[in-house]
Amino acid sequence: MKVLVPVKRVIDYNVKVRVKADQTGVDLANVKMSMNPFDEIAVEEAVRLKEKGKVSEVIAVSIGPAQASETIRTALAMGADRGILVKTEGEVEPLAVAKILKAICDVEQPGLVIAGKQAIDDDSNQTGQMLAALLGWGQATFAHRMELGDTSAKVEREIDGGLQTLEVKLPAVVTTDLRLNEPRYASLPNIMKAKKKPIEEKTPADYGVDAAPRLKVLKVSEPPKRQGGVKVKTVAEFVAKLHEIGAL
Amino acid sequence: MAALVIAEHDNKALKDATAKTVTAAAQLGAPVHVLVAGQNCGSVAEAAAKLAGVEKVLVADDALYAQMIAETMEALILSLAGKYDAILAPATANGKNYLPRVAAKLDVPQISEIVKVVAPDTFERPIYAGNAIQTVQAGAGKKVISVRTTAFKAAEATGSAAIEKVAAASDPGRVKFVGEELSKSERPDLTSAKIVVSGGRGLQSGENFKLLEKIADKLHAAVGASRAAVDAGFVPNDFQVGQTGKVVAPDLYIAVGISGAIQHLAGMKDSKVIAAINKDEEAPIFQIADVGLVADLFKAIPEMVEELTRLGV
Numbered sequence: 001m002k003v004l005v006p007v008k009r010v011i012d013y014n015v016k017v018r019v020k021a022d023q024t025g026v027d028l029a030n031v032k033m034s035m036n037p038f039d040e041i042a043v044e045e046a047v048r049l050k051e052k053g054k055v056s057e058v059i060a061v062s063i064g065p066a067q068a069s070e071t072i073r074t075a076l077a078m079g080a081d082r083g084i085l086v087k088t089e090g091e092v093e094p095l096a097v098a099k100i101l102k103a104i105c106d107v108e109q110p111g112l113v114i115a116g117k118q119a120i121d122d123d124s125n126q127t128g129q130m131l132a133a134l135l136g137w138g139q140a141t142f143a144h145r146m147e148l149g150d151t152s153a154k155v156e157r158e159i160d161g162g163l164q165t166l167e168v169k170l171p172a173v174v175t176t177d178l179r180l181n182e183p184r185y186a187s188l189p190n191i192m193k194a195k196k197k198p199i200e201e202k203t204p205a206d207y208g209v210d211a212a213p214r215l216k217v218l219k220v221s222e223p224p225k226r227q228g229g230v231k232v233k234t235v236a237e238f239v240a241k242l243h244e245i246g247a248l
Numbered sequence: 249m250a251a252l253v254i255a256e257h258d259n260k261a262l263k264d265a266t267a268k269t270v271t272a273a274a275q276l277g278a279p280v281h282v283l284v285a286g287q288n289c290g291s292v293a294e295a296a297a298k299l300a301g302v303e304k305v306l307v308a309d310d311a312l313y314a315q316m317i318a319e320t321m322e323a324l325i326l327s328l329a330g331k332y333d334a335i336l337a338p339a340t341a342n343g344k345n346y347l348p349r350v351a352a353k354l355d356v357p358q359i360s361e362i363v364k365v366v367a368p369d370t371f372e373r374p375i376y377a378g379n380a381i382q383t384v385q386a387g388a389g390k391k392v393i394s395v396r397t398t399a400f401k402a403a404e405a406t407g408s409a410a411i412e413k414v415a416a417a418s419d420p421g422r423v424k425f426v427g428e429e430l431s432k433s434e435r436p437d438l439t440s441a442k443i444v445v446s447g448g449r450g451l452q453s454g455e456n457f458k459l460l461e462k463i464a465d466k467l468h469a470a471v472g473a474s475r476a477a478v479d480a481g482f483v484p485n486d487f488q489v490g491q492t493g494k495v496v497a498p499d500l501y502i503a504v505g506i507s508g509a510i511q512h513l514a515g516m517k518d519s520k521v522i523a524a525i526n527k528d529e530e531a532p533i534f535q536i537a538d539v540g541l542v543a544d545l546f547k548a549i550p551e552m553v554e555e556l557t558r559l560g561v
Contacts, residue, residue: 016510017376026380094348095357120491122375122382124360129318129348138319138422141345144485154426159341161437161486162430164315168423178492179485214357216385218370223381226517229538231529235551238523238541239559245538247500247521248467248561 001111001170002057003046005080006101007039009064009071010121023219035071038116040078041176044183045146046114047079054148055112057081061104063088063097063211069199076194077186083199088211094122096204096211098130103207105135110171112153117142117175128175138168142177250279250303251334254325255296256342259286259314262295264440265338267402270299272395273336274403275365279303281332283414285324287314298405305409310416315425321346323417326353329390339394351392358392359384363399377491377514398439398497398518431486438489441470443500446489446516447482448474450505450526450545454482459549460504466556472496474503474512490515505545508533525549 011017011026012034018027035043049055060075062068063086072083086100105113113132118125132139140146140155144163147154149170156165158177168174186194204211232238242248251273256263266282273280282296285308293307306328312320325346329335335350337343339361351358363381364372370385371393438444445464447457457471464471472494473487489496491514501519506512508524508531516522517536524537527544534540541548 011376013511017379019380026376093357095352095355098352120377123377124358125344126348126351126358126360129345130352130358132318133322133349133352136420138420139345139349140423141318142341158485159428160439162428164428165426166317166423167426169421172422214387215359216387218383218385220375221381221383223374223378223517226522226536228535229540231534231540231542233542235541235543235548235555238525238539238548239552239555241539242500242521242523243559245521247523247539 001055002059002108003049003055004059004061004105004108004110004113005039005042005046005075006061006063006097006113006115006127007043007071007075008036008116008119009033009062009068010036010119013037013120019220019222023221025220033067035074036116036119038118038176040183041178041180042114042116043075043078043080044181045176048181049148050079059084059108059110061086061101063092063100065089072199073194074186076197077191078184079190082197084202085199086202086204088204091213092211093213093215094124094126094130095214096209097127098134099209100204100207100211101131102134103209112148112171113173115173115175117177128173132173135171137172139173139175140166140168141175143174144177144179146174146180249331249333250281251276251336252328252332253280253282254335254337254343255282255284255292256338256340257284257286257289257292259289260291262292264402265340265397266296267299268397268400269336269338269395270301270403271400272362272365273334274301276334276368278334281306283308283325283328285313285316285321287311293411297409297411298407299403300405300407301403302407302409305411306414307411308414308416312416312419316342316346317423317425318346318349319420319422320417322349322353323420325350327417328414329354332390334391334393336393336395338397343394347392347394354390354392356389356392358394359386360394361396362393363396377511378517379510379514396495398495431484435464436468436470438470438472438487439494439496442498443467443469443502444472444489444496444498445469445502445504446472446474446506447477447504448506449476449480451477451482457483462553463502463549463556466553466561474506474509476509503533503537504549506533507531508536
């Protein structure tokens with residue numbers, strides 16, 4: 001069984017994001033970029049399935065600028081077998097990403113797609129679900145633990161107030177939550193090996209997909225700033241102050 | 249045309265998230281209908297019918313909807329979508345799960361987690377974990393919107409809408425529900441509590457969270473935690489407040505032994521009042537706290553319990 005893992009190049013999660021003065025977006029110049037953390041978890045899960053012999057091939061796909069090939073290389077260094085880079089310019093909305101991924105699934109026929117539950121840049125949390133719908137597949141989002149069988153996957157998922165277990169028929173889409181696993185660091189030999197693994201380059205047009213955004217971003221602004229208030233030294237003052245401002 | 253709000257509920261009670269989504273939907277300026285999909289969910293439909301601003305409640309009562317499985321919800325919502333030009337759901341674990349499927353099948357983008365309706369086609373939504381706010385305008389076609397419920401007031405229970413039954417849609421049959429394990433707690437739910445007391449790495453152990461529980465019990469508060477405390481194994485993940493956990497906006501948020509990492513602030517900075525207890529005077533949490541107590545929490549918490557008792561809280 002093949003597994004397809006979409007990986008997105010995003011601002012590194014440790015970077016403090018700055019909104020551009022002209023409000024057209026956030027400043028990406030000279031900022032460290034990395035693989036979306038939830039996608040790293042997805043790659044790790046796929047590679048572990050391969051190591052257990054349950055999966056024959058792991059394909060990493062990225063949709064983005066030329067530099068997204070670096071993100072694919074990271075996945076290859078973690079243990080993915082080959083990559084597909086679909087080159088795009090500017091923002092690509094989740095719906096267009098899902099359409100491109102669907103077209104790739106039609107060609108590659110994976111038994112499973114493991115995707116991050118959301119990208120930490122646009123925080124949409126849509127792509128995996130949209131892909132599953134377009135393919136007519138079942139989905140198990142926000143996975144906490146998964147067991148892959150031959151014809152189905154049993155997935156424990158994080159829901160409000162606890163955990164839910166679903167059994168989803170294959171092929172299916174699983175999206176990862178934080179606790180599914182702890183992604184490995186690629187070793188130097190594996191980083192070297194990854195340089196030789198193949199990355200195929202494509203465009204959305206190759207898949208007949210129009211990747212132009214459908215939503216118009218009017219502006220991107222700073223969130224309202226909170227001002228710090230008073231600092232006190234004793235519990236009595238603390239409680240009195242909270243009382244005074246009506247919070248207690 | 250009207251807007252359709254998908255209700256969040258547990259087959260017994262209507263969740264507050266629905267009333268808040270109704271408020272967002274009403275701001276689109278069209279009549280609001282609510283869809284209750286569940287099993288033996290009559291009381292939920294009645295509660296939905298009382299929400300101010302709701303014109304009609306649709307009820308799909310069928311074993312298929314005992315849980316909100318994404319594939320069955322998609323089929324049901326699509327069977328009704330023709331009559332609506334906007335479909336809204338609260339951005340709960342359920343809403344996030346089924347709604348993008350609906351958008352994809354309608355071939356429209358989804359607008360996730362709106363926090364403000366600027367105009368009927370223009371919305372504000374947080375990106376980068378709330379470190380930036382994006383204003384987006386929808387194009388032609390149906391609007392599919394998830395609503396960050398902490399940003400909207402709940403519609404009041406002063407209405408009386410008609411309730412209408414709708415037929416169940418077909419079962420795509422791709423997914424089987426196996427089971428559910430919900431954490432049991434006497435305390436209010438984290439996302440709807442008026443007061444939240446959260447602990448961080450400073451608590452040092454899961455055992456020490458009992459200290460927080462004492463304050464929480466006095467204040468009828470929910471207990472939360474930072475990702476650091478969850479990662480350290482002090483408490484389960486569903487306690488987590490932050491970018492990768494729950495987003496809360498209570499009237500009072502008390503952060504105890506939490507330094508205030510960006511990812512935690514993203515989950516609580518819209519609280520009405522923020523109070524912080526930390527022994528490190530330089531902790532970033534104090535930059536946004538309305539009231540800060542610089543003290544060792546292991547001394548301060550028992551003292552606070554006494555002080556609240558003394559005041560008769």
